[in-house]
Amino acid sequence: MGLAAGAAGAAAGYALNHRRAEPAAETLLGAEAFARTNAGAWAKVFDALRTGVCVVDGYNEIAYANNGAGALGFKAGQSLHPDSLRGLADHVRATTAPRQVELELGDADAPTAVRIDIAPLPEDHVAVELTDITELHRVERVRRDFVANVGHELKTPVGALQLLSEALADAVDDPAAAARFTTRIQHESTRMARLVTELLELSRLQGAEPLPAPTTVWIDRVITEAIDRSRTAAGAKDISLVRTGRRGLAVSGSENQLATALGNLVGNAIAYSPEATTVTVDTALDGDTVRISIADEGIGIAAEDQRRIFERFYRADPARSRATGGTGLGLAIVKHIAGNHGGQVDVSSMPGKGATFTLALPSVAAQADRTAPHTGEIDAKVTED
Template sequence: MTAFVVAGVALLALLIGATAGWLVGRRANLSPSIEPAETLAPVIPTVLQPTPPSPAATRMTRAMLLDLIIEGSETGIAVVDDVRDVVFYNEQAVHLGMVRDHLLDDSVWEHARFTLESGDNGRFTFVPPQGTGAFVSTGRAPGRKIQSVSCLSELIADGDEHYAVVYGHDDSENIRVEETRRDFVANVSHELKTPVAAIGLLAEALLESSDDPYSVEHFGERVRIESVRMGNMVSELIALSRLQGAERLPDLEDVEVDVLIDEVLDRAQINAEAAGIKLTTDEDSGLHVDGDHTLLLTALNNLVANAIAYSPSGTAVSMSRRVVNVDGRPMVAIAVTDRGIGIAPQHQLRVFERFFRIDKARSRATGGTGLGLAIVKHVASNHGGAIELWSKPGTGSTFTLTIPLAAAPRSTDAAAREPDKTAIVVHEERELSR
């Protein structure tokens, strides 16, 4: 058969296989529910059947249109014959590591060859080798490494010519979600097991010390501390589960930022004094935000409590407020700054994960649950805002919660003195005296 005939067959195979792959990928996202291309037989002729030409069709052939669709697809497509010649592939196939140097990856070829020899479609998982472009993720999840590619191998034939079409889809996000779920279950089990086991041991000690008032008081207080810690963890888990949808809150209220900060500092004052920490804040601003007062209070309480817990005695924890412009939107930025131990760069991206602790022993000693910053992240997201971290080991950390500025103007004197919304306002700090 001449080269022209082979090319014609390849083009026909590409047209049918790529169209089926595109439809399957779009409909089922290459999940385990994918059906073989044969089930699309009634659909494919309809797709390929000539239709009355439109003005656009006169300027662009169907082949050109199909080529644009395939090249822009997030599904990698590679067509290979029985001697391993790759007759077609798109850029995404290279990106996912399925094709390298115009050759099908060895592990992908093994599955394609099975399809060519047996005629059976096959589903398999492909792990891109290290050092390939597959370790730079797609636009769907920028900056993430591709951990797994879900693949489907199908046979197409025209007479004596047989080709295997391999479709590949980045499945890294599903893998990451599953790993997060497993970690979460394991962490919850472990974290709840610790106080339960402690309470059991302390109860035994109480029974053995019933005739010693001092021991009874000591162990009883320890039981109370562990039960409070377990109760706090359950409460925070419930709060976190309600926030994880990342949906904006349906009913927002007017929240005075100055009142919110004063309330946070009032609550933190006793713990700060016990730890030898000085609380400071800047001047009132008259700023307002639209939000849920209780959730914002919880988020800021968590930030200040963390700052106190990880600061050495004799240092200060400060709160400040300002108006910043984020993508053309005026936002209120509330910053909590400590002069503590700081956070190493390799930990800064993980501090907002559930149950993540840099120093587990210190966290348990201070009664931390490992959920506080995860709650802050979700509160910010649900308010259409964000939480940002700046930290330098040995210098300290600043957590900044940004929330959209209230849309309605205020008639109070404080609001009349509201600073320019595109400027960053710096105030002198004042020490909190209560």
């Protein structure tokens, strides 16, 4: 049991010794006067703690519980629960040695993970400290899943490179086969390099590095850069890139990050669209929110997949995603960039009828051009004016 838990136990014991007189004292003195007594002061201190603190008597009845304990379901006048915790309290009384355990309490569908420290007090009482560690468990679970997913994603191109290099060594006398294997090696190495780059980008966005100081970012410039990045891919599939909506909008943040987010969204729209279709980038001002929408005429996304597509490595269509060179990290990066800018990203789609991703960001209320909305089509094969 740590120093904080030991101190909490000692202080809880002090509070217990005074609690027996609290009802009469509070009745006689009034709430305000009672709050100025030692017992009232200790009660205020414990109720201010985020950690739950209980004092349990020799019959495993809760004699005192602060607000933090009450939030976890431990209230004064009730029996200590569950049975395993009562047994642990009895063991602490018998051995006078502090113990620690982690339990899941509450609803089986959404349990609360709690670290429980128990320390002995005089007169067969024990102090119980309750710390909600549900978020720590969630983060640990995400970390394990992330490591497993990274290992799986890297295993595929690494294994392919090994096999292709062996095949290339055996094809030294066959120029056509050697050229074919070389092309495949370049494809797999590019895919692995992209995966590593996006992993590093995601790690940086999640707090591995401090965020850059925010500046005023003009959305027109960001959209132009995102379209330029995707011009070659769009031209290869005869896809037209159309820019519509309000001009002169601005937000506060990082221009590089926002260009990455929009580049990912436009790139995805092109990758999952058939040839000779249109990808539209629209901007609008909705109150104090700038909305940037990227709409395609592609395969669409099923409703059950829309809830998960922003998760790392989740693919609605794994086979198609691998064929397009996707890593499963692009939309996760977009989500984190939106969050870093105080905004969010949403999707609206129906299978077979395309998808629309909307990036919503707080506006800085700085519009350079308040004229009527402008619409213009940008041929992917022609330089933008």
